[in-house]
Every structure is written in structure tokens, then in C-alpha cells.
Amino acid sequence: MLRVLQIVRLSSRCSSSFVSRMRFLNGLKQNDDVCSAALQDAHMFLFHRLSPLLQRNHQGTFRTAELRASDVQSLLENLGSDRTLLQEAVLIGCTEQNQAQFCLDIGGLDQAAVEELCGGTFVDLKKSFFLLSGAEAPLVAKAQALLRWHQTSGFCSATGQPTHRNQAGSQRTCSSSGIIYYPKMSPVVIVLVSDGERCLLGRQATFPRGLYSALAGFCDMGETLEETLSREVAEEVGLEVQSFSFSSSQHWPFPQSSFMMACHASVSPAYSQLCVDHSELEDARWFSQQEVLSALQTPPHRGGGAPPPSGSPQNTPSLIDSSQSGSRTPDPEPVENQSDLV
Ligand SMILES: NC(=O)C1=CN([C@@H]2O[C@H](COP(=O)(O)OP(=O)(O)OC[C@H]3O[C@@H](n4cnc5c(N)ncnc54)[C@H](O)[C@@H]3O)[C@@H](O)[C@H]2O)C=CC1
Numbered sequence: 382m383l384r385v386l387q388i389v390r391l392s393s394r395c396s397s398s399f400v401s402r403m404r405f406l407n408g409l410k411q412n413d414d415v416c417s418a419a420l421q422d423a424h425m426f427l428f429h430r431l432s433p434l435l436q437r438n439h440q441g442t443f444r445t446a447e448l449r450a451s452d453v454q455s456l457l458e459n460l461g462s463d464r465t466l467l468q469e470a471v472l473i474g475c476t477e478q479n480q481a482q483f484c485l486d487i488g489g490l491d492q493a494a495v496e497e498l499c500g501g502t503f504v505d506l507k508k509s510f511f512l513l514s515g516a517e518a519p520l521v522a523k524a525q526a527l528l529r530w531h532q533t534s535g536f537c538s539a540t541g542q543p544t545h546r547n548q549a550g551s552q553r554t555c556s557s558s559g560i561i562y563y564p565k566m567s568p569v570v571i572v573l574v575s576d577g578e579r580c581l582l583g584r585q586a587t588f589p590r591g592l593y594s595a596l597a598g599f600c601d602m603g604e605t606l607e608e609t610l611s612r613e614v615a616e617e618v619g620l621e622v623q624s625f626s627f628s629s630s631q632h633w634p635f636p637q638s639s640f641m642m643a644c645h646a647s648v649s650p651a652y653s654q655l656c657v658d659h660s661e662l663e664d665a666r667w668f669s670q671q672e673v674l675s676a677l678q679t680p681p682h683r684g685g686g687a688p689p690p691s692g693s694p695q696n697t698p699s700l701i702d703s704s705q706s707g708s709r710t711p712d713p714e715p716v717e718n719q720s721d722l723v
């Protein structure tokens with residue numbers, strides 16, 4: 382505990398609270414003892430088989446369950462579980478007050494019993510994404526991605542021997558070769574192509590009915606962002622991009638961790654004839670601004686029945702990848718339809 386206080390004091394000498402928090406977190410990643418001490422007093426985010434524990438407040442909105450490490454220890458005792466399970470928690474961040482935040486998957490415990498004791502529900506991550514707001518959704522996504530990485534990285538791919546994590550869970554080391562593994566993300570470019578008047582959206586056959594999205598694709602080894610963008614647009618819809626600009630980026634936890642880099646790109650109106658590769662996309666079309674605006678105002682399909690015929694007026698997208706626009710719905714019902722996002 383003394384060392385944690387030293388790190389907090391050292392961090393608090395910095396003028397910026399952001400710098401202070403980043404230094405505090407870095408200290409926890411580098412020193413197992415300090416991290417272990419910080420864990421005793423940490424905020425905990427619980428998961429059950431990679432689904433986060435959410436609580437519904439009086440206004441009907443959802444939040445992550447607010448638990449402290451001591452609550453989790455009591456929970457483990459109550460359920461007759463090994464208290465050392467707490468040591469498997471993974472560091473995910475810290476509060477403005479330099480209080481460490483950890484996540485822990487208690488998938489070995491009885492789900493219903495934990496829900497009852499904590500007064501919450503374990504909710505699938507995709508659904509949680511639409512139920513949580515503000516800073517909570519990305520934090521929960523990061524937590525789940527790190528937990529999943531630990532669950533699937535128990536062995537060294539060079540020696541086949543077990544790997545062991547540091548206390549923060551920011552790396553794993555092969556006990557035999559000493560090779561250090563870090564959590565992995567795949568870089569992806571997502572691009573909204575415009576011909577000056579309209580924007581280009583496409584859908585894969587696996588998307589929920591009515592969902593159209595900007596084009597996306599994984600970066601190949603050795604490619605720059607602009608090379609990926611140009612190649613993906615050429616491969617998927619047969620167009621040559623003239624220019625592009627970077628817009629923003631986001632960690633995307635589905636189905637594995639991707640680092641999404643969002644861009645705008647333009648093509649010449651004279652060369653905007655689409656040649657869709659149907660092995661990748663079921664459909665791709667140009668949409669006017671008005672079509673996009675009215676689609677975003679239309680509630681998503683509630684399942685059942687055949688999709689409207691191609692080209693019919695109803696066949697405009699009922700949901701244009703609200704995950705990318707950052708919109709969230711407080712109503713859990715449409716989540717059933719939206720939660721199968723790409
Ligand atoms: N509009 C979209 O397609 C959106 C995509 N995303 C995310 O972006 C990711 C990439 O989009 P896609 O169109 O599916 O990519 P894509 O157009 O590159 O096609 C996917 C194919 O690329 C290959 N591939 C190459 N590197 C890969 C890697 N590191 N991991 C998995 N497959 C790899 C596989 O054969 C896979 O079937 C998706 O997994 C999804 O999570 C998110 C929002 C929208």
C-alpha cells in the first residue's frame with residue numbers, strides 16, 4: 382500500500398491530472414507489487430463468460446455494477462469460491478481520483494447466484510454496447526477484449542509451454558523461452574465513400590436485415606492506411622478512390638479486437654458506376670443525404686417476415702450501422718435487432 386501511495390504522490394506532482402493518471406497506470410503495469418496493492422482497493426467490473434454485469438437504475442437506464450474489490454472478495458467467500466480468484470483481475474484503467482479499475486471474469490461461478498447477490502444481470506457485450514452510455518461502453522469493451530485475450534493466450538506459440546501474466550494483465554511471458562506477448566488488435570479501415578452528392582454504403586449477407594454500413598476491411602501486412610482503403614474500395618465495389626481524409630478511430634471488440642480507423646474518401650462522379658464483388662458484399666448502393674437521414678429516423682425492423690424486395694422504396698436502410706455513429710438506445714427492445722452488428 383505504501384508503494385501505491387508513493388506512485389500516487391509522484392503522479393500528483395504533475396500539473397495535468399491526465400498525465401498523473403497515465404503515469405499512475407503505467408506504474409501499475411510495471412510493478413507487480415504495486416499493482417497487487419492497488420487491486421485490494423480497486424473498482425471492479427465483473428463478467429460472466431465475457432458478458433458484463435449491468436445494473437438498472439431508477440430511471441430505467443443501465444450502468445455497470447459498482448463493486449469494490451472487497452465486495453468481490455465477500456462474494457467469492459459467500460459462494461464458497463477461492464478468494465485468490467481476485468488475483469486474476471485485469472487492469473483496465475483508473476478513475477479521476479487515481480483509483481485503479483480492474484475487470485474479472487467469474488465464469489466458473491453460478492451466474493444466477495452472482496446476479497442475485499449483486500442485484501444485476503450479465504448482459505451480452507453487443508447488447509451492453511447499446512445500453513451503456515458515455516465512457517462506460519468503451520471501458521467494458523476494452524475489459525472484455527483483455528479478458529478474452531487472456532483466456533486464449535495461455536500457451537506460447539513458439540514452445541507450446543504455458544505463459545504467465547503480470548499482475549496488471551498487460552502482458553504474458555512464456556515460462557520456457559521468455560517470449561513476451563502483448564494483447565493483439567487487428568487494424569481495420571472503415572471508409573465512407575462519396576461522389577460529392579451521395580455516399581456509398583454496403584451490406585454483407587450476415588448483417589441484420591436492413592443494415593447498411595460504410596465499407597470496411599482488414600489491413601494486410603505491410604500496408605499503409607491509404608493502401609488498405611484504396612484496395613478495399615477497389616476489391617469490394619470496383620471504384621478507384623481519388624482522395625481521402627482521416628476522421629476518427631475506435632476500438633471494436635467484435636468478433637475479435639479490431640482497431641477501426643474511420644476515413645472519408647471521394648471518387649469522381651464520372652467514375653461512380655459500381656461493380657460489386659458479391660462474394661464479399663450482398664449489396665452496395667449510393668444513397669442521397671435525404672435517404673440516409675430518413676433511414677436513421679426509421680425504427681429498425683422487429684424481425685419476422687421477408688425483407689422488402691430489392692429496389693422497393695421500403696428497402697432503404699432501416700439502420701445504418703448505429704455503432705459507428707455512436708448512437709445508443711436506452712430501450713432494450715430494439716437491441717435484440719441491433720445486437721447482431723458486424
Ligand atoms: N461495414 C463493415 O463491414 C463493418 C466492419 N466492422 C468490423 O471490421 C472488420 C473488418 O470488416 P470486413 O468487411 O469483415 O473485412 P474484410 O473486407 O477485410 O473481409 C473479411 C475477410 O478478410 C480476411 N482477413 C484478413 N485479415 C483478417 C484478420 N486480421 N481477421 C479476420 N479476417 C481477416 C478474412 O478472409 C475475412 O473473411 C469486421 O470484422 C468487423 O468487426 C465494423 C463495422 C462495420
Ligand SMILES: [Mg+2]
Pocket residue numbers: 596597598617661
Ligand atoms: Mg469488407
